[in-house]
Structure formats: structure tokens, C-alpha cells
Amino acid sequence: MVENRAADREVLTEVQGSVLVITLNRPEAKNAATAAMAEQMAEIIDDFEANDELFVAVITGAGQTFCSGMDLKAFVRGERPSIPGRGFLALTQRPPTKPVIAAVEGYALAGGFETMLACDLVVASEAAKFGIPEVKRGLAAAAGGLLELPKRTHRAVAMEMALTGDIYEAEFGYRHGFVNRLTAAGEALEEAIKLANAIAANGPLAVKASKRIITESPGWSEDEKFDKQAEITGPVFASEDAKEGATAFAEKRAPQWAGR
Structure with a gap:
């Protein structure tokens, strides 16, 4: 993936090792989402999924805020920041198969909050604020x-x-379980990248399979759940990475994952 730091783009990317950092970049509008942002996100997510050297993505926002939802002025003009079949910012309806972490400073409201929920893990600063205020509109x-x-x-x-559509403080999210880690103000991205690196150190096939099972298993019946799990984990246990993981443990060295 080519890193994109162009200041005029509404979504920026930066590769840090095997971690992709995605930055929503409309700070003057508290990163309110536009159709252009959704289109850029779709391209970025497709590239992330296809790149075997990238294991985890972190989504954050410029200007010390995450995302305040859709741009309401654009909505009035008939614009939606969604992609058919993929959802808000090309993420909420069909997230990537690889892990995604939200790093939240400031507001995560409406579609911004839903974008956060589409991520697998959430790191939020004490300055974060959450809400789905759609009913107020x-x-x-x-x-x-x-x-x-x-x-x-x-x-x-x-x-x-x-x-209620009310806005809630960061501690509320942490206390009620939709925030994994709480940090001091300004430190959410740094902590999210640490968490991403901890995940990226593990076998990529095993990580993707684990995410898939946790995501899909609530819809499985008691009779089928272990069979369905075996369909997903079988190829993992038979992979080169599984052999490498066991060999590296025995040899007391870091594994070198091949992703196959």
C-alpha cells in the first residue's frame, strides 16, 4: 500500500510495520463523514485486505476528535457517506476480515460511533465522548x-x-464494556498502536480465524457450533504457520510467519 499523507485528502494512511493507521482528515468539521471519505475508505480497506504484509488497522481522527457522524449539510443535499453493501464509511456493514482498532479522542457520535462499533477493539482517551443522537434529528x-x-x-x-440520544463520557463506555482501554487525553492513538502491534506479533491466519469465529458464532446452533468452528480452524492447524509457531517455541525464538 502506498502511504498517503496529502493534506487535501479526507482520509490519510500511514504504514507502521505491519500496522496500517487510517486517519479521518476533516478536522475543521470534526471529521464529519462525506461521500468522498466513504469512497476513499473503500479503496483503503480493499488494499488493506489484499496486502499480506499488513495485519492490523487502526482508525483515528485528525484534530483530536474521532468522527462526529455524517456531514448534515451534505445529507440535506442528498449525499450519503455510505457505500452500498458496505455501509457508513465503507466499514459498518462489511468490516475487514483482519482486526481493526478504533483510537478515539474527542467525539465519536452517530455514524462516528457506529464506525467505532464496527471496529473489533476500542482504545479511547478520557476526553472521548460517545453517543447516537440521531433521534434528536x-x-x-x-x-x-x-x-x-x-x-x-x-x-x-x-x-x-x-x-435519549444523549452524549456520554469516556468512563461510561469503559464501565459498560464497549471501550477496551482508557488512556489519558491525547494518548489513544499511541496505546492503540501498541495494542495493534501485540496482535500483529501473532500468527495472521490464527488471528483472522479467531476474529471470524467470535463474530459469526452467535448465530450458530448448539448442535453445529463445534463443526462450524472446525471448518475455520482446521486449515489453521494444518498451516505452515502452525508448524512454525510450534518450532519457534521449541527453539525459543520469535516465529517468522508466512501467512500460509
Whole structure:
């Protein structure tokens, strides 16, 4: 993947080892999402999925805020920051098969909050603020918030957030389980990259399989769950990486993953 730091792009990328850092880049609008951002995100995510040297992505926002949702002025003009079949910012309906971490400073609201929920893990600073305020605008959190939030926290918490549209402090998210790690203000990205590197040190096939099972298994019946799990883990156990992992452990060295 070619890194893109052009200041006029609405989504920037930077490769740090095997970690891809994606930055939403409309700080003057609190990173409110546009159709152009969604199109750029679709391209970036496709490149990330296809690149065997990238294992984890971190999504953050410029200007000490994550994403305040869709650009309402653009919405009034008929523009939506979504891709058919892929969702808000090309992420909420069909996330990548590889792990994605949200690094949240400032506001993660509406579609921004739903983008955060589409990530597998969340690192937030104490300055982060969360909410799905769509009901206050006569809308509903249809980009995944109403579907995903009850999976990440208690039903009652999801119901309160969805029906009041209120904004909640970072500690609320941490206490109720949809934030994995809480940091001091300004340190969310640094901590998210540390977490990404800890994941990227592991076997990529095993990581992808583990994510897939955790994501898909809630829909499996009791009778089929171990068979379905075996379909996913079988190729992992038979892989070159599995042999390398065992050999590296025996030889007391770091494994060299091949991704096959």
C-alpha cells in the first residue's frame, strides 16, 4: 500500500510495520463523514485486505476528535457517506476480515460511533465522548448502532443511549464494556498502536480465524457450533504457520510467519 499523507485528502494512511493507521482528515468539521471519505475508505480497506504484509488497522481522527457522524449539510443535499453493501464509511456493514482498532479522542457520535462499533477493539482517551443522537434529528442509528451496540454492552445501556440520544463520557463506555482501554487525553492513538502491534506479533491466519469465529458464532446452533468452528480452524492447524509457531517455541525464538 502506498502511504498517503496529502493534506487535501479526507482520509490519510500511514504504514507502521505491519500496522496500517487510517486517519479521518476533516478536522475543521470534526471529521464529519462525506461521500468522498466513504469512497476513499473503500479503496483503503480493499488494499488493506489484499496486502499480506499488513495485519492490523487502526482508525483515528485528525484534530483530536474521532468522527462526529455524517456531514448534515451534505445529507440535506442528498449525499450519503455510505457505500452500498458496505455501509457508513465503507466499514459498518462489511468490516475487514483482519482486526481493526478504533483510537478515539474527542467525539465519536452517530455514524462516528457506529464506525467505532464496527471496529473489533476500542482504545479511547478520557476526553472521548460517545453517543447516537440521531433521534434528536428525527433519524435513527441505522448504520449499525441499533444492531451492534446491544452486542457490545447491556441491552438496557443500548436502549438508553438510543432512545435519549444523549452524549456520554469516556468512563461510561469503559464501565459498560464497549471501550477496551482508557488512556489519558491525547494518548489513544499511541496505546492503540501498541495494542495493534501485540496482535500483529501473532500468527495472521490464527488471528483472522479467531476474529471470524467470535463474530459469526452467535448465530450458530448448539448442535453445529463445534463443526462450524472446525471448518475455520482446521486449515489453521494444518498451516505452515502452525508448524512454525510450534518450532519457534521449541527453539525459543520469535516465529517468522508466512501467512500460509
